[in-house]
Amino acid sequence: MVLNVPNVKFYNGNTIPQFGLGTWKSKPGEVTQAVKDAIDIGYRHIDCAHVYGNEKEVGEAIKTKIAEGVVTRKDLFVTSKLWNTFHQPDLVEPALKKTLSDLNLEYLDLYLIHWPIAYKEGDDLFPKNSDGSPEFSNADYIDTWKAMEGVLNKGLTKNIGVSNFNSEQINRLLKNCTVKPVTNQIECHPYLTQKKLSAFCKEKDIVITAYSPLGSPDRPWAKPDDPKLLEDMKLLELGKKYNKTPAQILLRYQLDRGHVVIPKSVTKSRIAENSNIFDFQLKPDDIAYIDSFDCNGRICPMTGSEGSPYFPFAIPF
Ligand SMILES: NC(=O)C1=CN([C@@H]2O[C@H](COP(=O)(O)OP(=O)(O)OC[C@H]3O[C@@H](n4cnc5c(N)ncnc54)[C@H](OP(=O)(O)O)[C@@H]3O)[C@@H](O)[C@H]2O)C=CC1
Numbered sequence: 001m002v003l004n005v006p007n008v009k010f011y012n013g014n015t016i017p018q019f020g021l022g023t024w025k026s027k028p029g030e031v032t033q034a035v036k037d038a039i040d041i042g043y044r045h046i047d048c049a050h051v052y053g054n055e056k057e058v059g060e061a062i063k064t065k066i067a068e069g070v071v072t073r074k075d076l077f078v079t080s081k082l083w084n085t086f087h088q089p090d091l092v093e094p095a096l097k098k099t100l101s102d103l104n105l106e107y108l109d110l111y112l113i114h115w116p117i118a119y120k121e122g123d124d125l126f127p128k129n130s131d132g133s134p135e136f137s138n139a140d141y142i143d144t145w146k147a148m149e150g151v152l153n154k155g156l157t158k159n160i161g162v163s164n165f166n167s168e169q170i171n172r173l174l175k176n177c178t179v180k181p182v183t184n185q186i187e188c189h190p191y192l193t194q195k196k197l198s199a200f201c202k203e204k205d206i207v208i209t210a211y212s213p214l215g216s217p218d219r220p221w222a223k224p225d226d227p228k229l230l231e232d233m234k235l236l237e238l239g240k241k242y243n244k245t246p247a248q249i250l251l252r253y254q255l256d257r258g259h260v261v262i263p264k265s266v267t268k269s270r271i272a273e274n275s276n277i278f279d280f281q282l283k284p285d286d287i288a289y290i291d292s293f294d295c296n297g298r299i300c301p302m303t304g305s306e307g308s309p310y311f312p313f314a315i316p317f
């Protein structure tokens with residue numbers, strides 16, 4: 001199947017499909033089928049990460065769909081992310097090679113520094129001090145970035161970028177890099193619209209990729225009384241106006257702002273529903289209305305890591 005997914009151009013001339021499949025929390029036993037279904041439906045962009053613990057299973061789906069002749073490697077855009085325990089520069093290339101081996105790929109389309117925060121190096125992805133707080137490493141993301149430039153130059157990835165960086169961290173990176181990041185992947189939805197960080201990145205020619213666009217209802221730390229974005233009455237009403245579901249309105253909101261968007265689902269009907277967003281546009285007044293829902297409602301606050309010198313959420317944007 002062919003979906004009419006627009007491409008967004010990076011400053012370096014490379015392109016990224018504006019819409020892709022998220023895989024955080026997709027269980028190893030479910031994600032292979034989900035990625036196969038997504039590729040059959042027409043998705044060509046898959047968002048992965050080592051820390052999601054399912055890259056081998058994502059890789060099985062990619063291998064199958066290439067072997068079946070449904071897609072070629074070149075048709076796909078695969079992103080992965082360097083986890084916080086691999087920030088020491090000499091760990092970057094081995095970490096990327098492990099991800100490539102798990103995903104059955106010879107190169108990535110995009111490799112991101114997952115967080116500016118560095119954790120103590122070692123086998124434990126969430127190293128802890130005796131009091132339960134995260135054990136940080138002194139690795140500086142500027143040095144990590146130099147190693148990211150190294151794996152780019154070796155052809156192990158076509159593009160490099162960052163995730164969860166604030167404006168000051170991006171400014172510092174821009175002053176100290178040879179290759180600029182192509183994207184900053186950040187949490188973005190109507191309760192956290194990221195207007196200032198989005199405008200800042202646009203000015204620097206850095207594309208925003210919006211994560212948790214549906215409000216991440218399956219996040220492990222969700223509490224029963226937390227507001228549920230997908231059940232917001234104002235979005236349900238807007239959906240009626242456009243004859244679309246709340247999920248489709250939420251995803252179109254990102255596209256119409258020029259963001260790349262990566263909703264996660266392991267449910268075939270939802271994977272299809274989420275991709276049925278290329279036949280309408282939100283009116284500017286409705287985008288402004290959705291913008292007005294902002295309540296600084298951060299869903300992925302990285303609670304516990306506030307003590308890192310590189311914690312990104314201590315300043316407004
Ligand atoms: N860089 C970073 O630090 C981060 C990156 N990400 C990336 O962004 C992706 C998306 O964010 P994520 O936090 O997963 O959350 P999303 O906002 O994409 O929400 C996913 C949840 O919504 C459900 N869902 C999906 N489609 C629909 C629909 N049409 N109707 C109702 N429910 C629906 C899914 O259920 P089900 O699967 O059961 O169908 C799942 O529970 C991640 O998977 C990951 O790839 C996310 C967080 C942090």
Ligand SMILES: CC(C)=CCC/C(C)=C/CC/C(C)=C/C=O
Nearest residue numbers: 024049051052126220221300302
């Ligand atoms: C230990 C628990 C409850 C969850 C860990 C999930 C995780 C990968 C946290 C890192 C931050 C995050 C939301 C990353 C998503 O890409």
